[in-house]
Amino acid sequence: MTTKAVLATLLALAAPVAAQPAGPVSRTCEVRFVRAPDDVRYVIETWLAAEPHCSSKIDLRVIPTDHGFYLIAQRPDGRLHERYVPDAQSAGVLVASWVADDWVAPRTAPASSDIWNAPRPGAPPATPTRSVPQYTTPSETSVITAARSPLRRESAPRWLTLGAMFDTDRPEDGGLRAELDVFSRGGISLGVALAYSETMMRMYSSLSSLGSASEIRSNDLAATVYGAYTLRYGRWELRGAVGAGAVYSEVDGTVDSNPGTWTPMESLSATGGGVVLTASLLATLRIGDRWGINAGLTSHFISEQFPTNLESEIQRTDSRVFFFTGLRRRI
DSSP states (O other): OOHHHHHHHHHHHHHHHHHSOSSOOOOOOEEEEEEOOHHHHHHHHHHHHHOSOBOOEEEEEEEEETTEEEEEEEOTTSOEEEEEESSHHHHHHHHHHHHBOOOOOOOOOOSOSOGGGOOOTTSOOOOOOOOOOOOOOTTEESSOOSTHHHHOOSOOOOEEEEEEEEESSOTTOEEEEEEEEEEEETTEEEEEEEEEEEEEOOEEESSGGGGGOSEEEEEEEEEEEEEEEEEEETTEEEEEEEEEEEEEEEEEEEEOSSTTSOOOOEEEEEEEEEEEEEEEEEEEEEETTTEEEEEEEEEEEEEEEEEBTTSOEEEEEEEEEEEEEEEEEEO
């Protein structure tokens, strides 16, 4: 074979390689958020903006759960991805991996590796053979069979709440309140609460003049068991609760035992207990995974009867509404 024939063979072999692009082909990706909390969407978009290799399009749903987020992604060809993640950052990493350019780079090869079977000079170059693109997707299923798994948790988050109460009628009256969730599942919680308050007391007595008392104040310590239901939307929660329990009170004040006369005011003191009913409606803004700020209204109804130093019995029936604000911590 002549030298010219060998050179022509080498040029024919090099033609398919030279025809390939020198660098990666620029591709774009698209994620359509069908449903997602705003804060989680922002984190995912940040990860997508930093992903250099994107080639896929997906419709994405991000569903908040009690312990994280459940992600469902659907591709244009109908394939589905689903995964449970504990936080927004993990969601961003996962979605970026779903839309990343994971196609295997095409390989090229001459029609034959035998130099003696090279095409004749002047003939068109042989068509290169390409490997079939392969695609690997994380956690791909034809149907969503694991959707129930991350949503069915043994328990929901339990919270410890500490805050202050302010009487809506008398700003100088108020107290402190603590709540502890003992059991939680889904949106339902059961727990115990302890509250201390100092208020101007309203009561009735066998002394007809007791209603003219100039000052009767009560220090109340109440322990209750409550049940609550919580609605969640992203970082916001709305929680309603009712409870019942026992209250112990210390009463001090002065009364006019003989109205219309010059008889001096008499000192009144008493201690006793009774029952208390409570109700509350609180809104919470969650900060991270373990903290929250809440505010709202809480009320109590107290009924108790106890003797006094004035040889009379006091029947107390008192209802109050307090403005409550405090901090919550996940336990």
